[in-house]
Amino acid sequence: MPKSLALDPKKMKEAEAALRTQAAKLLSEGTVTVFLGHEEGWDGLPVPFFATTPEEAKRLVWNPLVAFNLAKYLLDRLTGEEKVGIVVNGCGSLALDRLLKDRRFPRERLFVVGIPCTGLLDPDKVLALPDEARQAALEGGKAEPGLFLKRCGWCDAPNPVVADVVLGEKVPEEAGPQQYPRVEEIEKMSPAERAAHFKTLYEKCIRCFACRNVCPACSCRECSLDQWEPLWLGKATVPSEQLMYHFIRAFDVAGRCIRCGECERVCSVGVPLMELNDKLMKDITELFGVQRPHVPADVEPLGQWTEGDADLEAAH
Amino acid sequence: MATSQEPVIVGFLCNWCSYAGADSAGTGRMVQPTNVRIIRVPCSGRVNPRFILRAFQRGADGVLVSGCHPNDCHYSTGNFFARRRLLLLKRYLEYLGIEPARFETHWVSASEGQKWAEVVRSMAERVKALGPSPKLPSLL
Known part of the structure; x- marks a missing residue:
C-alpha cells in the first residue's frame, strides 16, 4: 500500500x-x-x-x-x-x-x-x-x-x-520489510548529539498522557505511572522525569506496539514519539528475527526466548 | 556519585548464583574494588528495565546485572527472558544517549568467586575511564 x-x-x-x-x-x-x-x-x-x-x-x-x-x-x-x-x-x-x-x-x-x-x-x-x-x-x-x-x-x-x-473488496497488500528511516538517522548521530536531540524533544512534553491513553497496547487496569507507591514517575516536570516517562511508555509496549502512530498524532505539542517505538521495533527485528513486530502475535517477542539469542556478556 | 572520585556501580544480583558468587569472592578473601553496591533480587528476570534507568537517574555511574548462566536458572527460564529484555535495553540506552559501557550484564555462578572479582574489577575500570556519569537530570 x-x-x-x-x-x-x-x-x-x-x-x-x-x-x-x-x-x-x-x-x-x-x-x-x-x-x-x-x-x-x-x-x-x-x-x-x-x-x-x-x-x-x-x-x-x-x-x-x-x-x-x-x-x-x-x-x-x-x-x-x-x-x-x-x-x-x-x-x-x-x-x-x-x-x-x-x-x-x-x-x-x-x-x-x-x-x-x-x-x-x-x-x-x-x-x-x-x-x-x-x-x-x-x-x-x-x-x-x-x-x-x-x-x-x-x-x-x-x-x-x-x-x-x-464490507467491500480486499485491497492488495504490499508486504515488505518495515523501514525506519528516522531511527537510522538518529543512530548515525554521536551519543552527545543523540542526548541533545532527545532533550529538545522532551522539553516540549507537558505529560498530558494522551499518548498513553490512546495506545491500544497500554491497557493495564492500573497504570504504574499513576501509582503513588512505588512512585515510578515523579510529578515534577524536570528533564530526568520526562525521560523516565518516555522511557517507560515506549519500553512497556516494546514488542506489542502496532505502529499505528496514534501516540504521535494525538500529541498536542508534537513530540515525535514513534522515534522511540520504531527503534525498539527495529531492534526486535534485528535481534530476534521478528519480521513484522507490529502485527500482534500469540506470544509477543519479549514473552519468549531461544537458546540462540545473542549473549550480552560477550559484548563487553 | 558524580562528585566523588570513585564511581558508583549499582549491581542487581540474582539470589541463587551471582549473590552467592559475590559471597564466595568475599569469603575467599579475593581482592576486588568496592565500587559495586549490591541489590539482591530473586532472579535476573526480576530486573525491570526501569530499575536500571532509575539507578542512572539517581546518579549511578554504572549498572551491572548479574544472574545465573543460561540453562542454570533456579527458575529454569528467568534469565533467558532477562537476556532478551536486557539485549533490547542495552541498545535502547545507547540510543537515548547513555554510554553503553555503563550498563553490563554478566553470568556468574555461585562457585565463580574468582569470576565475580574479575567482573567487578574490569567493569570498575571501564566506568572509571568514562568518568562520572553526566546524571540524567543534566544529561537531558
Missing part, C-alpha cells in the same frame, strides 16, 4: 452505506446492543459515536478522516454481558487484535465489521486546507502524499485481520 497511496472516496461512500445497513441490521436483530463507529462532528471531523438504535446507525460515517482508534473504547464496556459491534479498517483491526491477544476483551462479546482501507488523511492537515483543496481531497480523492496519516506510509496491513463481516 505505501507506494500507491490511493484514496478512493467512491469506495468509501459505498462502504459507508453498507456500514449503516449492517449496523442497523445488527442493532435491530439484537445481535449487538451498541455499535462503535464515527459520526460527523461539528467541524466536519468524525468523532467517535456509539449507536444504540437502528435509527442512530444512520448517523455513522466512513470517510477519509476516520482516524480515531475505536478499539480502546471497548475497555469502557468490560463489565456486563452486552455484545458490542465495532467497525475497523486495517490498523483498527491491529489495535483490536492487540487487545484480544492481551486478553483485555472477550472475543465472544464482539461483532467486528471490517472495511479494507485505501488510506486515511490526517484530520489536522485536512481541516487546515482552504475549502476547495479540502473538497478535492475528501470527495475527489486528490490528496498529496503529505496529507495522508503517517502510518499509511508504512502500512502493510490495509485489510482487517480480525472481522466477522468484511
Whole structure:
C-alpha cells in the first residue's frame, strides 16, 4: 500500500452505506446492543459515536478522516454481558487484535465489521486546507502524499485481520520489510548529539498522557505511572522525569506496539514519539528475527526466548 | 556519585548464583574494588528495565546485572527472558544517549568467586575511564 497511496472516496461512500445497513441490521436483530463507529462532528471531523438504535446507525460515517482508534473504547464496556459491534479498517483491526491477544476483551462479546482501507488523511492537515483543496481531497480523492496519516506510509496491513463481516473488496497488500528511516538517522548521530536531540524533544512534553491513553497496547487496569507507591514517575516536570516517562511508555509496549502512530498524532505539542517505538521495533527485528513486530502475535517477542539469542556478556 | 572520585556501580544480583558468587569472592578473601553496591533480587528476570534507568537517574555511574548462566536458572527460564529484555535495553540506552559501557550484564555462578572479582574489577575500570556519569537530570 505505501507506494500507491490511493484514496478512493467512491469506495468509501459505498462502504459507508453498507456500514449503516449492517449496523442497523445488527442493532435491530439484537445481535449487538451498541455499535462503535464515527459520526460527523461539528467541524466536519468524525468523532467517535456509539449507536444504540437502528435509527442512530444512520448517523455513522466512513470517510477519509476516520482516524480515531475505536478499539480502546471497548475497555469502557468490560463489565456486563452486552455484545458490542465495532467497525475497523486495517490498523483498527491491529489495535483490536492487540487487545484480544492481551486478553483485555472477550472475543465472544464482539461483532467486528471490517472495511479494507485505501488510506486515511490526517484530520489536522485536512481541516487546515482552504475549502476547495479540502473538497478535492475528501470527495475527489486528490490528496498529496503529505496529507495522508503517517502510518499509511508504512502500512502493510490495509485489510482487517480480525472481522466477522468484511464490507467491500480486499485491497492488495504490499508486504515488505518495515523501514525506519528516522531511527537510522538518529543512530548515525554521536551519543552527545543523540542526548541533545532527545532533550529538545522532551522539553516540549507537558505529560498530558494522551499518548498513553490512546495506545491500544497500554491497557493495564492500573497504570504504574499513576501509582503513588512505588512512585515510578515523579510529578515534577524536570528533564530526568520526562525521560523516565518516555522511557517507560515506549519500553512497556516494546514488542506489542502496532505502529499505528496514534501516540504521535494525538500529541498536542508534537513530540515525535514513534522515534522511540520504531527503534525498539527495529531492534526486535534485528535481534530476534521478528519480521513484522507490529502485527500482534500469540506470544509477543519479549514473552519468549531461544537458546540462540545473542549473549550480552560477550559484548563487553 | 558524580562528585566523588570513585564511581558508583549499582549491581542487581540474582539470589541463587551471582549473590552467592559475590559471597564466595568475599569469603575467599579475593581482592576486588568496592565500587559495586549490591541489590539482591530473586532472579535476573526480576530486573525491570526501569530499575536500571532509575539507578542512572539517581546518579549511578554504572549498572551491572548479574544472574545465573543460561540453562542454570533456579527458575529454569528467568534469565533467558532477562537476556532478551536486557539485549533490547542495552541498545535502547545507547540510543537515548547513555554510554553503553555503563550498563553490563554478566553470568556468574555461585562457585565463580574468582569470576565475580574479575567482573567487578574490569567493569570498575571501564566506568572509571568514562568518568562520572553526566546524571540524567543534566544529561537531558
